[in-house]
Amino acid sequence: MNSAHDLGGRHGFGPIAPEAENSEPVFHEDWERKALALVLAAGSLGQWNLDESRYSRESQHPVDYLRQSYYENWLSGLEKLLVEKGLVTEEELSCGRAFSKAEEELQKRLLQPEKVYSTIEKGGSTQMESDEPPEFNIGDRVRAKNRHPLTHTREPGYSRGREGIIEAHYGAHVMPDQNALGNRIGEHLYCVRFDAGELWGKDTPSKHLVFIDLWESYLEPA
Amino acid sequence: MNTHHHSTVPSDPELRVKALESLLVEKGLVDPKTLDELVDLYETKIGPRNGAKVVAKAWKDPEFKKYLLEKPTDAIASIGYRGRQGEHMRVVENTADIHNIVVCTLCSCYPWPVLGLPPVWYKSAPYRSRVVSDPRSVLEEFGTQLAEDVEIRVWDSTSEMRYFVLPEAPADFQNKSLDELESMVTRNSMIGVEKIKEPENRS
Secondary structure (H helix, E strand, O other), X not given: OOOOOOOOOOOOOOOOOOOOHHHOOOOOOHHHHHHHHHHHHHHOOOOOOHHHHHHHHHOOXXXXXXXXXXXXXXXXXXXXXXXXXXXXXXXHHHHOOOOOOOOXXXXXXXXXXXXXXXXXXXXXXXXXXXXXXXXXXOOOEEEEOOOOOOOOOOOOHHHOOOEEEEEEEEEEEEOHHHHOOOOOOEEEEEEEEEEHHHHHOOOOOOOEEEEEEEEHXXXXXX | OOOOOOOOOOOOHHHHHHHHHHHHHHHOOOXXXXXXXXXXXXXXXXXXXXXXXXXXXXXXXXXHHHHHHHOHHHHHHHOOXXXXXXXXXXXXXOOOOEEEEEEOOOOOOXXXXXXXXXXXXXXXXXXXXXXXXXXXXXXXXXXXXXXXXXXXXXXXXXXXXXXEXXXXXXXXXXXXXXXXXXXXXXXXXXXXXXXXXXXXXXX
């Protein structure tokens, strides 16, 4: 979806104003600690995947997305998923109290404190098998398709319609557009090299390349 | 599908988090001790000192550097860092002619096992919007000047591949110990917005 999260090339956001590295804390507010931990703990219940999480944050009103801080956006995404997936009701969410316990099966999936380290260390691979041979080879000229899906995609707006060269083939990975809709399928993933002049116009200073990871169905031969 | 309108004033995030935590605990879906464990992990154990160890070892040990560039996920795991948000690693090497910078324009993808959680600026709109179109102005904000003929390569983390910059080693790295080198590696140099500062240039 073409919403506020797709930021590459947008103007007007002002200076980056980074905090000094050696004095920046990991969390700036105590509630941010809990927000991160709740997102990870609730995510480990296995009721949604990473692309559904992203889709949930992106689906907010663009004004909200840009106004809120990073962890507020995480919080909004989590609240939305909890209700959509039926883990809590709107009423429970608004008053912060449970009207009933979660189903037994779901409670069994709760992340135990002693399992935290091993769960994080295990992670979740997105590498998959594909029966199809890859359509493109390294060095092929390709064009990122001009497509504007209303749902989640990982093809950034600034790449659409632009030509680049296949720089790497990463094998088949979970296809995000489908994964966000609950379908876990594998599709060939490539790293595509774009000249900045192709993306931003011929007056762009040279010696500037942008590499974007794009799935096979985002691409066509150029 | 978006029925939430921005006209509703969002409540204080502190209250929202508190309400959500007590609700999920009451539901039997979250254990408060688990939340503490998760916070402790990312606040004290998983952070950029992990990445600094990887970089220093790569500078000192050419065999390891080769391994790191060819099989990054395995090489990083061999030092003990693996897992969430680092399942598929790729290491890009800075040289005298090439300077790499990492971003995620669509959200905040970042190699957690080696760098921990991303800094605020990395997740912010100014960085995500501008670094792909005007990286030199971004580098200037970090006090980083590159010669005109250095090629800038910006890596937009749009998939689950996680990019990690191997910065250029300081001039006299061969005369320095692993510990000394490790202490010179900054988080920002592994994102690619800074170079390694030579000691005499330090203010």
